[in-house]
Amino acid sequence: MMYFYFLPLLPLIYILYRILDQRRHQNCYILDYECYKPSPDRKLSTKFSGEIIRRNKHLGNNEYKFLLKAIVSSGIGEETYAPKMVFDGREASPTLADGLLEMDEFFVDSIDKLFRRTGISPSEIDVLVVNISMLATIPSLSARIINFYKMRHDVKVYNLTGMGCSASLVSVDIIRSVFKARKHTKALLVTSESLSLSWYNGNNRSMILANCLFRAGGCAVVLTNEPSVRKKAMMKLKCLVRTHHGAKEESYTCCTQKEDEKGFVGFHLGKNLPKAATRAFVDNLKVIAPKILPVRELARFAGQLLRKRWIKSSSSARPTINFKTGVDHFCLHTGGKAVIDAIAENLGLSEYDVEPARMTLHRFGNTSANSLWYVMAYMEAKKRLKKGDRLFMISFGAGFKCNSCMWEVLRDLDSKNVWDECIDSYPRSNLANPFLEKFGWLNNEDDSFVVPDDYEIPD
DSSP states (O other): OGGGGGGGGHHHHHHHHHHHHHHHTTOOEEEEEEEOOOOGGGBOOHHHHHHHHHHOTTOOHHHHHHHHHHHHTSOOOSOOBOOHHHHTTOTTSOOHHHHHHHHHHHIIIIIHHHHHHHTOOGGGOOEEEEEOTTOOOSSOHHHHHHHHHTOOTTOEEEEEOSOGGGHHHHHHHHHHHHHHHOSSOEEEEEEEOOOGGGOOOSOOHHHHHHHHHBOOOEEEEEEEOOGGGTTTOSEEEEEEEEEEOTTSHHHHTSEEEEEOTTSOEEEEEOTTHHHHHHHHHHHHHHHHHHHHSOHHHHHHHHHHHHHHHHHOOTTSOOOOOOGGGTOSEEEEOOSOHHHHHHHHHHHTOOHHHHHHHHHHHHHHOBOGGGHHHHHHHHHHHTTOOOTTOEEEEEEEETTTEEEEEEEEEOSOOOOOOTTTTTGGGOSOSOOOOTHHHHHGGGTOTTOOOOOOTTSOOOO
16 A cells, blocks of 8 residues: 555656666767778878979979978978878879778778777667868768768768868767767767868968878777766766857968969968967866866866955966866877977976877877877877876867867776887987988078078977
């Protein structure tokens, strides 16, 4: 008879169960990932870089000087990768087939390896998100993957273009949103960039810089919201914040694809880029800091602010916030040496904190949106990622936008990855590129090296 007293509570118990069950399925886990390593014949050595520069007949003496300075100070080494058409000497006249070949090589290598290692069949993928900014085809690249792997007809597809170097976290945010609405879902994230059709062959200094920074790469990631895989998963997404300053004209125009005065298409990097990036970065931190930092650190920072306002003294120290109180590892976008230096200074990071980003820039270059996964792979190869650690990802992209997120490491990570063959040779104390030493004679007959005064080159 006592059971009848609980009957009125059954609807409430059922509602609570549904709420808790729904929340359990709204988590976003990384099951596994695979970074792409092109074949050794695609390595862009210093010697071959010099040959590529000599092939560009549009470059004058000043442009040679600019490229020398940019390459030497870029933080990029001699083992990065470039598309096949560059090695064929056809960078001045690439075709659509070159762009598709670059993507197919990545798709077949990385996605195949990921499916084999996880034991997941292509037919088990419920959501596919592809982000490749500089190549838009019909059918789409996502349709190309679906056709190749014969995925289900009801797979949910998102094909992103033009999102720039911050597209990976945009893709993660899309997957997270889908997970909130669907239980027992597996997602495949494919992130890369096409360099074949976006190689710049003119002499505009704000556009030839992109050829010095961007390199071939890619990453495929399997994510899921199934609670049963928590023990197998690598990481759990804790929070993600996206900041977009596209409404600001200065931010919108600092990174754009356009034609130069001679009709050559390239990627323009404006002088106002550092300023736009700083604004987006600060606004992003304002939102995510309360989500990832302990209350005591937020209270300490608030106390510093109040004290500075009461004292109103210009000599008092600027209030600072210690992100290390809530973050164990910093996964920074390898946009360039200047980008890494600026983030390190603003967040008060040590050389140990930025080592993964610096070494990734040296070994693989700026691989655009997928660079974050190479940085994370470096941490894993160095056995830094332990259960319970908190990993903070920060990325920047054209628009202009800054996206960041926090991952929780669910188990000690030490699996083999793209760094295995060379991880013992890192970190390196000397990251200087020998380009100037080998090709300084390209500038002047007297081997002098003078940086043009009319352009500011990042250190």
